[in-house]
Amino acid sequence: xxxxxxxxxxxxxxxxxxxxxxxxxxxxxxxxxxxxxxxxxxxxxxxxxxxxxxxxxxxxxxxxxxxxxxxxxxxxxxxxxxxxxxxxxxxxxxxxxxxxxxxxxxxxxxxxxxxxxxxxxxxxxxxxxxxxxxxxxxxxxxxxxxxxxxxxxxxxxxxxxxxxxxxxxxxxxxxxxxxxxxxxxxxxxxxxxxxxxxxxxxxxxxxxxxxxxxxxxxxxxxxxxxxxxxxxxxxxxxxxxxxxxxxxxxxxxxxxxxxxxxxxx
Amino acid sequence: xxxxxxxxxxxxxxxxxxxxxxxxxxxxxxxxxxxxxxxxxxxxxxxxxxxxxxxxxxxxxxxxxxxxxxxxxxxxxxxxxxxxxxxxxxxxxxxxxxxxxxxxxxxxxxxxxxxxxxxxxxxxxxxxxxxxxxxxxxxxxxxxxxxxxxxxxxxxxxxxxxxxxxxxxxxxxxxxxxxxxxxxxxxxxxxxxxxxxxxxxxxxxxxxxxxxxxxxxxxxxxxxxxxxxxxxxxxxxxxxxxxxxxxxxxxxxxxxx
Amino acid sequence: xxxxxxxxxxxxxxxxxxxxxxxxxxxxxxxxxxxxxxxxxxxxxxxxxxxxxxxxxxxxxxxxxxxxxxxxxxxxxxxxxxxxxxxxxxxxxxxxxxxxxxxxxxxxxxxxxxxxxxxxxxxxxxxxxxxxxxxxxxxxxxxxxxxxxxxxxxxxxxxxxxxxxxxxxxxxxxxxxxxxxxxxxxxxxxxxxxxxxxxxxxxxxxxxxxxxxxxxxxxxxxxxxxxxxxxxxxxxxxxxxxxxxxxxxxxxxxxxxxxxxxxxxxxxxxxxxxxxxxxxxxxxxxxxxxxxxxxxxxxxxxxxxxxxxxxxxxxxxxxxxxx
Numbered sequence: 024x025x026x027x028x029x030x031x032x033x034x035x036x037x038x039x040x041x042x043x044x045x046x047x048x049x050x051x052x053x054x055x056x057x058x059x060x061x062x063x064x065x066x067x068x069x070x071x072x073x074x075x076x077x078x079x080x081x082x083x084x085x086x087x088x089x090x091x092x093x094x095x096x097x098x099x100x101x102x103x104x105x106x107x108x109x110x111x112x113x114x115x116x117x118x119x120x121x122x123x124x125x126x127x128x129x130x131x132x133x134x135x136x137x138x139x140x141x142x143x144x145x146x147x148x149x150x151x152x153x154x155x156x157x158x159x160x161x162x163x164x165x166x167x168x169x170x171x172x173x174x175x176x177x178x179x180x181x182x183x184x185x186x187x188x189x190x191x192x193x194x195x196x197x198x199x200x201x202x203x204x205x206x207x208x209x210x211x212x213x214x215x216x217x218x219x220x221x222x223x224x225x226x227x228x229x230x231x232x233x234x235x236x237x238x239x240x241x242x243x244x245x246x247x248x249x250x251x252x253x254x255x256x257x258x259x260x261x262x263x264x265x266x267x268x269x270x271x272x273x274x275x276x277x278x279x280x281x282x283x284x285x286x287x288x
Numbered sequence: 289x290x291x292x293x294x295x296x297x298x299x300x301x302x303x304x305x306x307x308x309x310x311x312x313x314x315x316x317x318x319x320x321x322x323x324x325x326x327x328x329x330x331x332x333x334x335x336x337x338x339x340x341x342x343x344x345x346x347x348x349x350x351x352x353x354x355x356x357x358x359x360x361x362x363x364x365x366x367x368x369x370x371x372x373x374x375x376x377x378x379x380x381x382x383x384x385x386x387x388x389x390x391x392x393x394x395x396x397x398x399x400x401x402x403x404x405x406x407x408x409x410x411x412x413x414x415x416x417x418x419x420x421x422x423x424x425x426x427x428x429x430x431x432x433x434x435x436x437x438x439x440x441x442x443x444x445x446x447x448x449x450x451x452x453x454x455x456x457x458x459x460x461x462x463x464x465x466x467x468x469x470x471x472x473x474x475x476x477x478x479x480x481x482x483x484x485x486x487x488x489x490x491x492x493x494x495x496x497x498x499x500x501x502x503x504x505x506x507x508x509x510x511x512x513x514x515x516x517x518x519x520x521x522x523x524x525x526x527x528x529x530x531x532x533x534x535x536x537x538x539x540x541x542x543x544x545x
Numbered sequence: 546x547x548x549x550x551x552x553x554x555x556x557x558x559x560x561x562x563x564x565x566x567x568x569x570x571x572x573x574x575x576x577x578x579x580x581x582x583x584x585x586x587x588x589x590x591x592x593x594x595x596x597x598x599x600x601x602x603x604x605x606x607x608x609x610x611x612x613x614x615x616x617x618x619x620x621x622x623x624x625x626x627x628x629x630x631x632x633x634x635x636x637x638x639x640x641x642x643x644x645x646x647x648x649x650x651x652x653x654x655x656x657x658x659x660x661x662x663x664x665x666x667x668x669x670x671x672x673x674x675x676x677x678x679x680x681x682x683x684x685x686x687x688x689x690x691x692x693x694x695x696x697x698x699x700x701x702x703x704x705x706x707x708x709x710x711x712x713x714x715x716x717x718x719x720x721x722x723x724x725x726x727x728x729x730x731x732x733x734x735x736x737x738x739x740x741x742x743x744x745x746x747x748x749x750x751x752x753x754x755x756x757x758x759x760x761x762x763x764x765x766x767x768x769x770x771x772x773x774x775x776x777x778x779x780x781x782x783x784x785x786x787x788x789x790x791x792x793x794x795x796x797x798x799x800x801x802x803x804x805x806x807x808x809x810x811x812x813x814x815x816x817x818x819x820x821x822x823x824x825x826x827x828x829x830x831x832x833x834x835x836x837x838x839x840x841x842x843x844x845x846x847x848x849x850x851x852x853x854x855x856x857x858x859x860x861x862x863x864x865x866x867x868x
Contacts, residue, residue, distance in 0.1 A: 030664045037661030045649045048578055051456040058463035065467030066319075069348075072321030073341055074472030087326055115644025119608040119706070122660040124630050156479055199307040206311075206318040215325035235786075285612050287558065287605065 032126060034125035038133035046103075050111050059145040060152045066091045067157060078157065083128070085159040089244050090214035092149060095238050096142045097180050097212065098205045103138040104184035106200060107131065108192045108279075118288055127280050128273040131188060135181040142177060165243040168254070172240025175261045179233045182268030184209070189279035213237040213257070216249040232264025299436065308353065312407040316342065316349040319472070336347035341408045347498055348471040354400050354431075355438050356462050361396060362442025363449055363458045368376050393439050397432065399464035404431050415502045427501055434517055437524035441490065444531060463532065473493035490524065493517040547583050547620065548714050548745030549590070549607065553582040553616035556602055572678055576602040577613070578769040578836045582748070584762045585614050585619070591760035592749040592860060593866035598678055600749040601640075606720045607747075608638040614645075620714055632661075637707030639717040642700035642724065648692035652702050656709055663710035668708070677705035682731060697728030704732060708739075715739065716747045721755060733759055763854070765861050773861045777854060784857045790829055792818045792837060793845040804836050815845065822849065 067087050077083045100191040108131070111117040116222075120130055156163035163169035177260055187204070210220075211227045211235035220228060228234050235257040238250045245253065320342050377422040405412060405428065439512045449455050466472075468485040470492030475483055486492035500514075556577040561569035570769040577599050584590035605611035607618055609629040629856050646655045653674055660670025678687045681701035686694065694702065700720065705733070707715055717736075721729035726828050736759060740746055750756050756763055757777065764774035773780060795802070797816035801808055806818035818837075822829040825850060839846055852860075 026664075028660075033661045033664055033666065036667075039656050041647065041650065041654070041658045044654060045647055048649050049453055052455045055459055061460075061463035061467050065463070065469075065472065067346075068467070068477055069319050069472035070323045070326060072328030072344075073320075075474065075477040077327050078477055080289045085328060085643075114648075115641055116647065118605075118608075118610055118640055118657065120662070122608055122633055122636075123659070124633050124664070125662050149360060156482075167441070185462055196304060196307065199311070200302070202307075202311050206314050210318060210321060213482075215322055219325040220611045221321060284610060287602075287611050 024217050029127070031123050035129050035133060038125075038130055039136060041139035042133050043140070046141060056141075056145055056148060059184070060149045061089050063088070063095055063149050064156065066094065067153065069261050071282050083249075084157050085154070085245050086241075086247055087161055088149075088154055088157065088248045090209075092146060093176065093212065093214050093240070094175060094205075094209040095145065095149070097183075097209050097233075098140045099138050099145070100135075100177075100180040100184040100189065101201050101208075103141065104131065104134050104181055105187040105191055106197065107134045109141060109194075109197055112192055112288055117283075121280070121283065121288070122170050127276040131185055131272075133275060135178075135185065136162050138181060139174075139177045140185075141183050146173075163244040168243030169240060170243070171258075172236055174240070175236030175258075175265070176233065178265055179236050179261060179268060181263060182272055183233065185272035186268060186275055188272075189275045192279065198243075208233075213241070213249050216247075217251070222249050232268060234258065235264065236261040291457075305399075306355065308403060309406045312349050312353045313346075315353070316345045319349070340414070343414055344499070344503070345472070346408050347502065348410045348469075348473070350404050350411075351431075351434075351495050351498070352466055353407060353470050354404050355465055355471075357403070358435065358438045359397065359442045359445060359465065360458060361460060362439060362443040364455060382542070396439070397435055397530060400435055401410040401432060403412060404428075411498070411502050418486075418502075423501060427498055430494060430497045430501065430514070430517065433491055433521060434497070437483050437490035437521045438462055440524040442530035443528060449481050451538060453496075459487060465491060469495070487516075490517070490520050511518060529544075546586050548586045548621060549747060550583040550619040551603070551607070551616070552581050552618070554606060554608065554613045554618065554680055555615045556599075556605065556611070556613050562765060565784050577606075577767055579616070580766065580769065580771055582610070582764040582771055582774050584745070586745050587740065587743050588761040589736065589759050590745075590747045591756040591763040592747065592766055593751065593756055593763055594603060594749070594766035595751055595862065598766045603766070604638065604716055607716055608636065608640075609633055619737070624745070634710065635713050637710065637712035637715045639703045639707045639715075639720055640723065641675065641718070642703055642720070643696055645703065645706070646691045649690060651688050651690055652667075652678060652694065652698075652705075653687040655662060655702065656705055656812060658711045659706050664809075665710065668745070668854055670755060672707055673711070674705070677708055680708075681705045681735060700724055700732065704735060712744070714745045714747070718749050720748055720750075721752065722750075729755070748809060750840070753853065753858050757854040767856060768864050773857075780854070780857050780861075781852055782862050784852075787821045787824075787862065788826065789850050790822050790826070791848045792833060793847075794818065794844040795845050796839065797842065801842075803840060803842070806833070860866070 042244050043207075067084070070087055077087075108117060108127070111120065121126070121203075150161040156277075160161070187201075191201070194200060209233050211224050211234070213228060213231075214237065217225055217228050217234075233250065234250055236255050238252060239254060239261065241247055241249055242254065323345075325339065341478060412424055412427065415427050421514055445458060448457055464485075468478075468482065469489060471487030471494070475492070476487070497514045497517045553578045558574045559578055560572050560574060562572050580599065580603060582590075582592070592600050592603060602611065606613050607620065607625060607774065609625050610633050612626060616628050619625075620632045622634055623635070625632050625687075625819070635823055638868075645659070650658065656674035656677060657667065657670045658671055659668060663745070665673060675684075675687070676688075678684050682863070683698060683701055683705065688699060691702070704717070704720070707717070711737065715736075720732055720736075724732070733755065736746055736748070748756070748759065755833070762774070762776050763769050763780065766772070773784060775783070792803075792806070793803075794816045797811055799813070800814050801811055803818055804820075806820045809817040809819045811817075820829075820833065830847060834847070
């Protein structure tokens, strides 16, 4: 009889290895990665069209670019992590996963890491293409703070997606909801200054755990401040947010496994 | 064939159609809110005009969403038909490939026009209230003409996907169209090096023709974008017909598994 | 010891039928209505039934990915409802020939992945995967992507995956459906080999011929109930009845009728007539031939055979639908 610890460790490393192979093998993933900076450029320009003169200000351009980087990160998580179980259900893989002793929560952890690698790779491409094209300096003001903020933001975004994944598997047309969230979630996650946000969403920005690591990222990358919070406080809230989100995520995956086994895949 | 395609696209999935319309407004709202936050709500799209930014974006978003839908549907058509075996069944039937394309295109055009009218409603309303029904009808006619090169582009994409055996270039092309469509922002804000790209896309000419019509100060049809639209339609039509002949010969030579 | 012991399985599905755009009507489908069956270790058991009878639901319950509403199954003594984690270690399942794998992984990589999910080390999983790929004749294709595999190759890979952790019980849901004869035969050979090695095997199928040549024991499931079960010999005695007499007739008329013979086939060139024999087979044959000759029919052959599993199945299912 194989111990649970051994099963979990081996299962996790298997999923990580498998995730990297599936998502980075061949030409297709690299072509998709190349399309990311093109989308980012388009979004930045579409946003700037409100008042094209802001494109002459490199600081503002840099701010918008980092906002769209966060948007892209959230979008990656929602589609890669959020839809993982749904993809596996449709391809028949989920039945095989359920037949092994690996918990769904562990099975979902490795796509989180893979999606973070994906986002990091696209960030690199965006920094060397979109920023220079628009005349913005890609170099962060505080690289260490930027790195911490980026990693924390990624982890929190992944936690949100992990909590979303059990919902996706039950929806008939999950793409509708994911498309809706990929635009609304960034709006309430600190990609715009809280004071300039519509009054209806200012309070939500303050309550959203993702707003705080994004704020850390922004202060490190551009020096701008969008939320009135101390860095130390933002860090504590981020850690607490991660703990709560992942507990909810894991619990919801346990529950969804029970529901699937009761009602069938 | 026409009945089957109408059921496929329109009748069977009204929730998806509704979702596309709502999501277009969500996207427009996203651009508007973020744009206002960075540029201020008093920011203007043009120094000299009073174009309502939301209506401007509604036109742009509608064109972009419509073009991506057409590209996606047409681009995947051949590939998914190959995978499902439908293409072989169609080739074996007495119906010609051109009839298949026409039968597929007509309901998609109707579908696309309906989507556009719903998603660009603010702009259509402006056209109606400012200039009356004729202008509103003219704007719809522009879209209808503009969809032709989009369908041809989608068809060319489907040939590419069928040849490559993978739909990955669809995402790349959609990213390209989204960014260089010329529909979401004035061309002047593109870096100089990249300003030529939108001219090659039908979306830019559709947007120019529509905006010239809806947002012009005078009541006469602003012809600025219409000749360009007609020229691009002819150009795409010529390329499309050449490649169609080559494609239909090669596809009957052997359908890839 | 029993390999599988299923007791009074009941399973209901609740689904919704749409009425208009917003309203829905709740429908309860009773997939299993008290299914019980069992078979010994080392044997090959067949669960036979038409489409929608409840075979796949039964397999999913045995595979621990579906909970019964009531009842239980014991797989080598472990309960699927209470000891699912132990059951998974000794059970391998093949659900579908062409699903359940990652398209962008090779056959070898897919097997290594699943091996590691079952707790094997990377090294052991690889070694085991290589062995199994050779067993199922996929050794040469191990480095090809799964998306490039034909249906027959996918079916064999699915079998290899079910064996990756060396389970003692293997369940296959319609293992040869849609496969060419060569692939089907290979799968059957592998199953016989596994049975000789002491593994307990259960297949679900509606291919009676395949069940006849493979299975030691069978059960027939119909509308969520087991309507017959036992060894093939038992079933023949209970439901098979007397032997069949079959007569082949050349150039038959369209309205061919001979006594109480059933016209099994008539394509204008050859017709096959069939009837049950009486206790005295010779008299039955003589009577049939005399009747045929009196009608001026040209007889090509006469055959006496035991009722096949298909005959038994039709008999059992036919009686069940009448009930």
